[in-house]
Amino acid sequence: MDSSTTGGGPLSIVLSDDGLFAAHINGKDLIIYSDVTSEYKEAQTSRIKENNVKILKFCSTRSGSSSGSKRHLLIANESRVSIWQLLPLQLVAEIKNVEPGALNIEFGGNDSEVLIFHAWNTKMAVHSIEDGRTSVIKTPKSAHPLGFGFRPDSNQLAILLKPETSDILTIHHPSSCELLNRTVLPSIDAQGLKWSPDGKWIAIWDTASSGTKVLILTADGQLFRTYDGPSGVDDAFDLGVKQIEWSPAVGPNGASDVLAVGKVNGNIDLLRTRTFSSSTTLSHAFPTDQNSPVIWRERHTSAMGDAEYAETTSSSALNMSPELPGPPRGVAIMSFSPDRNLLSTVDTMRSNVVWIWALDGSPRLASILVHEQPVRQLVWHPSTPQLLINTITNTLPSVRWWSPQSHPVIARVPTHKNESGKYELKWLAGSDNDSVFWFGSSEEYVVGYLSAEEQSVQFEVLNSLTNQGYGSHSGSISRN
The missing domain is CATH 2.130.10.10 (YVTN repeat-like/Quinoprotein amine dehydrogenase)
Structure with a gap:
């Protein structure tokens, strides 16, 4: 966006x-x-x-x-x-x-x-x-933002190069681009790199065909450790890494404590940064025990397409979200809450399901939200545990909202229907109302917030914008 x-x-x-x-x-x-x-x-x-x-x-x-x-x-x-x-x-x-x-x-x-x-x-x-x-830096491996990154605070540049057959990581001075370090990587085909938010580490993941392989390097580019999967697991069925995500740097020491490794088989390995060994593996499987979390299912409440969340059972949710054929399996989305106590994920095999994991203490499944359409975007509020869920909406433009203490809601948004059903979400920082966000497509956006009145939730419009200028929308749309 x-x-x-x-x-x-x-x-x-x-x-x-x-x-x-x-x-x-x-x-x-x-x-x-x-x-x-x-x-x-x-x-x-x-x-x-x-x-x-x-x-x-x-x-x-x-x-x-x-x-x-x-x-x-x-x-x-x-x-x-x-x-x-x-x-x-x-x-x-x-x-x-x-x-x-x-x-x-x-x-x-x-x-x-x-x-x-x-x-x-x-x-x-x-x-x-x-x-x-x-x-000038010659032979960058990729022009994609995953091929390079800037260290938080100091802005040193780390970039993947591919001059010949080997992957190379170079570190450059933030103002002069002077070469500070060059490391030949023990990778087959590095897929990308990410700095930890505290600036202490660089993580690089290898192609999935090499199995689980994540290289952990120090800030000056020295190889510190290679993570090749949890111990005691048969690697004959190791399908490799799809993506990685660092937890935010919070707490008294301002450290990024967790590195989430999303696998092609749909599992997520959580690595503690003290040792960079797997402490827990999360699996996208509907629970069957009595201690399972509340599962919320999207259901339509009118012929026009209005919807709401209703509690459902594990078997009902499973029937509503069968495994889908198509692209290779893998973890499609991983997103930490700003306090790093929650992790929201989507697996491509059930792309209509949002899994929310509680990471304070022993990691556990906190909530499941099942939708009728694939999930396009998960957006945590920058400072509070509020999650906006954006699905490909072929009916009425709607936003989905979840928080740990409240019933999740679905609210219509007063913007023109986009034929592709693909909308975007973005929180607005620094507003007097800390729950203001944008919703829309590249042709039209509205900015507003959700408000509750008795049994209804409304999207209150503050302004709207089209690619011709400010729009004429005003007021609110309520959820039935």
Whole structure:
């Protein structure tokens, strides 16, 4: 949701990762929206030089990026990149004569750097918009964001390279891109890397065909440990790793205590970072004992498509979510709550089911939510244990909400139906109401919050936005 492409006409709406800004391009006009919850619907507009804009991205608000008036936006076409300051809206830098066929263009470790991945992954150029300096790193393995990453706080760059037959990890200085370390990896085909949120570790996972293989490296790129699966398990049936996810860095020591390893067989190994050995394996299987958690099933309450959650049994949930043929099995989504006490997951074999695990103490299954359509997105609130669930909705646009202490709810959202049924969710940071979020598609978004009145839950609209400007929606839609 932080980038967009177009083949002509108004460019799709793009939201900043904290939801505080929205942008789109209409013809030669760049339009920026801020104060999106305010009743004063003002927007900044400026003319751009680029034709056929392909990329529109806000800078991430990760550590190291500027804030306030220095926040930046990137615009790119096939041959030109421009960087805009948001408040006030003004052009601050340009990169001209970009080689055609760039695979990816985005901000670097801060909003004063731009990364350009050249065609065929021959090189990655790092452009500084402060001093005009350009550094080059040859043969990046992938232009995908999983192929590189910036260390929290210090912004050192870690990047996977593939100059010949071996995977190589290099670590670079945050401002000069000077090479700090180079490590030849004992991998067959590394799939990606992720820094731990506390900046102490880099985890790299190998291709699934090599079985379970996760490399743990120190922040300076030294191989510390290789995780190859839980001990005592027959590796003849090891189908390998699908993805990994670090728990947030919280607590008195600010450490990331858990690394979740999502497997192709649908299991999740939880590794404690003290030893990087498996402490628990989570399995996506409906419980049959009496101590099983409450299972919630989505059910329609009207012919128009209104829905609600109702309690159900394990057998009923199993019948509603048969294993699906199609893509290879694997853990599709893993997402930690901000306090790392909860983990929400989706398995591709039952893509309509959300599994929520409690990790405080001995890990256990806390809740199961079964839907009629595949789950597209799970979004935890940035500071409280509230989970927004987004499914592919072919009927009425709706949002699903879960929290540990409350009955989960489904609420209609007053936005035009998207024929694909694919909507996006994003929490809005820094609002007076900490439960405000965006809902919509690239053509139209609404921003609002859920409110409860007696037995109904409503989506209260604060503002709406289309790729032609502010919309006319107002009021609320209630759940029957």
